[in-house]
Amino acid sequence: MKKIGLYFGTFNPFHIGHLIIANHLAEHTELDEIWLVITPQSPFKKKNNLLENHHRFELVYRATEPYEKLKPCDVEFKLPQPNYTSKTLAELKDTHPDLDFALIMGEDNLVNFHKWKNYESILEHHDIYVCPRQTTIEIPEQFQNNPKIHITDTPVMEISSTLIRKMIKSGKNVNPLLQHRVWEYIDEMNFYR
Template identity: 90%
Template sequence: MKKVGLYFGTFNPFHIGHLIIANHLAEHTDLDEIWLVITPQSPFKKKKNLLENHHRFELVYRATEAYDKLKPSDVEFKLPQPNYTSKTLAELKDSHPSLSFSLIMGEDNLVNFHKWKNYENILEEHDIYVCPRQTKMEIPERFQDHPKIHKTDTPIMEISSTLIRNMIKSGKNVEPLLQHKVWEYIDEMNFYR
């Protein structure tokens, strides 16, 4: 059964840190593909600097089209709000019964994983791949040495979408932080200015 890792994010914008992490997981774990699940804009919370869903999908598509193992996913665009990972996983399982889905998360999310809706069910049915963070986190004992939780040696990326948006707004050159086609689209569309 093909193993697909799900990497969730607003990707506002999708930057080289995201690309490096996704590619590393595709090349250095037993995951066959990484799906980049673009988190939709909540209809209840309008963020003025959050690009519309289709634009963020386009950024991820452009960044990953040359990578066979990386795919953008708009699955959450079609699901009721607010989005819960457990519902997204159930939807994907129903629509792709021949695939096995795993979650990708940072250590900071693992610390609070017990607060997620239906977290026990998620852990029972899915593997979790954990990416390290710069600041060492105190992982709850129940998640230490858990057979479904896999720590990865993914590079720690200290690049943030917020930093990139702020740099664009103040007229700084962000080209080195973005895949070329992503930069072209942002520049052409005049985003974040």
């Protein structure tokens, strides 16, 4: 059974840090593919600088197209809001019963994982791949030595979408931070200015 890692994010915009982490997980873990799940704009929390769903999907598509093991995923666009990871996992399992889905999260998310809706069920049915953060985080005891939780050696990327948006707005060169086709689309569409 093919094992798919789910990497969630708003990807506003999708940058080389996201790409490096996703590719590292695809190449250095037993995950066969990484699906980049684009989190939809919440109808309850309108953010002025959050690009519409289809534009963020296009950015992820453009960045990942050359990578056979990386795929954009819009499953959450079709689900009712507010959205919960457990519902997304159930939806993916229904539509792809032949695939095994795993979650990808940062260490900071693992600290609060016990507060997630249906976290016990998620942990019972899915592996979790944890990416380190720059500051060392104490992993809660209940998640230590759990065979379903895999701490990865993914590179720590200190690049933020917020910083990139600010740089674009102030006319700075962001080319090194974005895959070139992503930058072309942002520039052509005049986003974040």
